[in-house]
Amino acid sequence: MKMPTKFTALCCAALLSAAALLPATATSHPAPYRDSITVEKIDFNHPDFIRGMDVSSVISLEQSGVVYRNEAGEAQDLFKILADNGVNYIRVRVWLDPYDADGNGYGGGNNDLDKAKQIGKRAADNGMKLLVDFHYSDFWADPAKQKAPKAWANFTLAQKEKALYDYTLNSLNEIKSAGAAVGMVQIGNETTAGIAGEFNNTNRAKLFKAGAAAVRAFDKDVLVALHFTNPEKTATMKWIADYLHQNSVDYDVFATSYYPCWHGSLENLAEVLNYAADKYGKYAMVAETSYPNTLEDTDGHGNTISYWNNNTGDNLLWDFTVQGQADEVRAVMNAVNNVHNGKGIGMFYWEGAWVSVGDISGKSGSAYTAQWTANSKLWEQFGSGWASSYSVEYDPDDAGKYYGGSAVDNQVFFDANGKALPSLHVFRDVANGTVTHDVLSGDVNGDGRVTISDVTEVQRLLADYIVLSPEQSLAADVNRDGSVTVDDATAVQQYLAEYGNPYHVNTLS
Numbered sequence: 352m353k354m355p356t357k358f359t360a361l362c363c364a365a366l367l368s369a370a371a372l373l374p375a376t377a378t379s380h381p382a383p384y385r386d387s388i389t390v391e392k393i394d395f396n397h398p399d400f401i402r403g404m405d406v407s408s409v410i411s412l413e414q415s416g417v418v419y420r421n422e423a424g425e426a427q428d429l430f431k432i433l434a435d436n437g438v439n440y441i442r443v444r445v446w447l448d449p450y451d452a453d454g455n456g457y458g459g460g461n462n463d464l465d466k467a468k469q470i471g472k473r474a475a476d477n478g479m480k481l482l483v484d485f486h487y488s489d490f491w492a493d494p495a496k497q498k499a500p501k502a503w504a505n506f507t508l509a510q511k512e513k514a515l516y517d518y519t520l521n522s523l524n525e526i527k528s529a530g531a532a533v534g535m536v537q538i539g540n541e542t543t544a545g546i547a548g549e550f551n552n553t554n555r556a557k558l559f560k561a562g563a564a565a566v567r568a569f570d571k572d573v574l575v576a577l578h579f580t581n582p583e584k585t586a587t588m589k590w591i592a593d594y595l596h597q598n599s600v601d602y603d604v605f606a607t608s609y610y611p612c613w614h615g616s617l618e619n620l621a622e623v624l625n626y627a628a629d630k631y632g633k634y635a636m637v638a639e640t641s642y643p644n645t646l647e648d649t650d651g652h653g654n655t656i657s658y659w660n661n662n663t664g665d666n667l668l669w670d671f672t673v674q675g676q677a678d679e680v681r682a683v684m685n686a687v688n689n690v691h692n693g694k695g696i697g698m699f700y701w702e703g704a705w706v707s708v709g710d711i712s713g714k715s716g717s718a719y720t721a722q723w724t725a726n727s728k729l730w731e732q733f734g735s736g737w738a739s740s741y742s743v744e745y746d747p748d749d750a751g752k753y754y755g756g757s758a759v760d761n762q763v764f765f766d767a768n769g770k771a772l773p774s775l776h777v778f779r780d781v782a783n784g785t786v787t788h789d790v791l792s793g794d795v796n797g798d799g800r801v802t803i804s805d806v807t808e809v810q811r812l813l814a815d816y817i818v819l820s821p822e823q824s825l826a827a828d829v830n831r832d833g834s835v836t837v838d839d840a841t842a843v844q845q846y847l848a849e850y851g852n853p854y855h856v857n858t859l860s
């Protein structure tokens with residue numbers, strides 16, 4: 352957030368807390384206020400360089416009452432908002448059976464095949480391809496967990512190979528039939544230590560091969576990705592690339608997670624990706640990354656990065672701000688784009704829309720308890736938190752104990768009310784390197800001044816005589832409540848009465 356010169360003596364926190372103390376009926380003054388994100392251009396090796404996002408939890412969130420809004424505050428389909436801001440690829444996780452015997456969801460979006468079909472269709476309707484991320488588990492698969500699905504628990508390796516092949520091919524056919532544009536498929540998620548309950552290297556290679564064969568049978572033009580993590584352990588990652596080669600595993604994309612708080616530097620990331628590209632000719636990709644735009648929690652469930660947790664480290668190059676979040680995205684894209692020989696194909700931001708189902712900000716005592724209780728009911732009923740209590744039967748030691756809400760609501764591109772943050776522009780602006788939405792609040796007609804003409808413009812909008820551009824809408828939303836109403840016109844009038852007419856933009860600098 353850029354502050355005008357006359358306010359720079361105050362720190363941002365002071366301004367924010369002062370604003371929070373205003374009574375609800377107070378009318379904000381229109382100027383001076385600027386809100387811009389600066390993004391340095393990247394010359395992409397490929398025009399279709401993947402600027403992707405995982406939004407697997409979206410349906411559970413919508414079922415919980417979440418409404419997404421564009422930056423002008425208008426309610427819109429999340430997938431349209433993402434596409435309008437330059438996101439060109441959607442990633443979705445798939446679990447086989449994330450439900451207990453009574454049909455209660457384990458949470459984490461309750462991401463079964465049906466949800467993947469819906470998400471893939473909505474992505475395609477907005478011009479975006481789909482990366483299908485098969486976990487081959489009934490719940491979270493990661494470096495510490497690679498539990499076989501309930502239905503495969505007693506299978507031999509040969510039975511698992513056949514089941515994995517059949518499940519992959521059948522699921523992809525269903526997702527395609529639902530209208531999705533499948534462009535890439537992950538055989539497993541963060542499979543550094545195992546996959547589907549198999550931890551022996553030879554067995555793992557056989558399951559990777561079975562999955563790859565299913566993707567080839569589905570569509571020979573679809574990319575097969577293998578996904579690992581902890582790129583800070585460069586020797587381990589290189590060893591994985593070697594053993595995949597030694598076991599003749601057929602795949603196209605060597606992918607890793609890259610979370611800056613845990614996964615070392617951009618240099619170790621580049622070293623790992625270049626190794627797979629240089630030595631084995633593989634495409635390279637970051638399958639997951641994310642970064643906080645604040646350390647605040649807004650849903651009452653602690654976040655993975657907070658004031659008390661993981662908020663320091665040698666590798667944290669960016670501020671915990673909206674600008675810092677955009678900078679991290681740009682830096683990771685740039686690292687992948689610089690992989691040797693044009694082998695870097697893109698990155699996916701992980702769960703960039705996993706917002707709060709109910710905002711606890713500023714609440715305390717009984718009000719906080721009431722909001723947290725309401726949120727908890729939604730997490731349990733719709734699976735919109737990272738895990739529900741029902742996960743205890745499948746994951747008793749972790750999810751079954753520590754279930755709750757979103758642990759990443761400070762790493763999304765939306766505020767606690769579902770409204771898009773300026774950092775979302777990075778996906779679009781990184782291709783052009785522009786500074787966007789450099790908006791003088793109240794300057795609706797864009798002439799650089801706040802005058803009575805701007806009041807007239809708002810009144811014309813309210814009378815349905817005109818439609819505002821996104822930039823005009825931002826400027827017109829003077830009280831920053833997400834919509835343009837008569838209150839905004841009144842705020843400009845009050846401002847002009849108090850400070851004179853016109854208020855010229857040049858006085859800001």
Ligand code: CA
Nearest residue numbers: 652653757760
């Ligand atoms: Ca949270």
